[in-house]
Amino acid sequence: MSAAASLPNPPSGPPGHSNGARPQTFNTSAERPYEHIQDLQARAQDGFSDQDPPAKLLGTAANSLQQAKILLDSRRPDLAFVEYLRAYEIAIDVIPRSGKVLDMDMDQGWDRQYKYVKNTLVQWNEQYMGIKGII
Numbered sequence: 198m199s200a201a202a203s204l205p206n207p208p209s210g211p212p213g214h215s216n217g218a219r220p221q222t223f224n225t226s227a228e229r230p231y232e233h234i235q236d237l238q239a240r241a242q243d244g245f246s247d248q249d250p251p252a253k254l255l256g257t258a259a260n261s262l263q264q265a266k267i268l269l270d271s272r273r274p275d276l277a278f279v280e281y282l283r284a285y286e287i288a289i290d291v292i293p294r295s296g297k298v299l300d301m302d303m304d305q306g307w308d309r310q311y312k313y314v315k316n317t318l319v320q321w322n323e324q325y326m327g328i329k330g331i332i
Contacts, residue, residue, distance in 0.1 A: 231275040231332045241282035247291055255307060258287040258314050265321075274328045281318075281325045288314045 261284035268277035
């Protein structure tokens with residue numbers, strides 16, 4: 198018989214696992230916790246003022262819609278929701294409430310852009326309300 202002791206068997210399974218131990222987990226984007234819905238709603242109020250000129254408000258709303266699409270495609274529904282809500286607040290609440298929609302220069306296509314933003318918001322509403330429910 199050999200005087201040397203036998204070596205223990207190596208752990209089986211993929212790296213990072215050991216016999217009977219729980220696997221090591223790493224934080225992935227799918228596990229990222231979302232901010233509270235009220236915090237996201239507060240963030241949507243940033244980036245514009247009720248006193249901004251109509252063209253700037255409309256531009257902000259259109260840019261927010263573009264960002265919402267990009268963020269949703271990038272698997273960041275929480276940030277996409279913020280951008281969608283910002284566009285919604287501007288186009289559905291701020292502009293009509295202030296009467297600024299009547300001040301828009303129709304010759305420069307502001308009316309078409311405004312209709313596009315409003316229609317896109319309506320089309321995306323169900324999807325973003327679903328996202329709100331997840332958050």
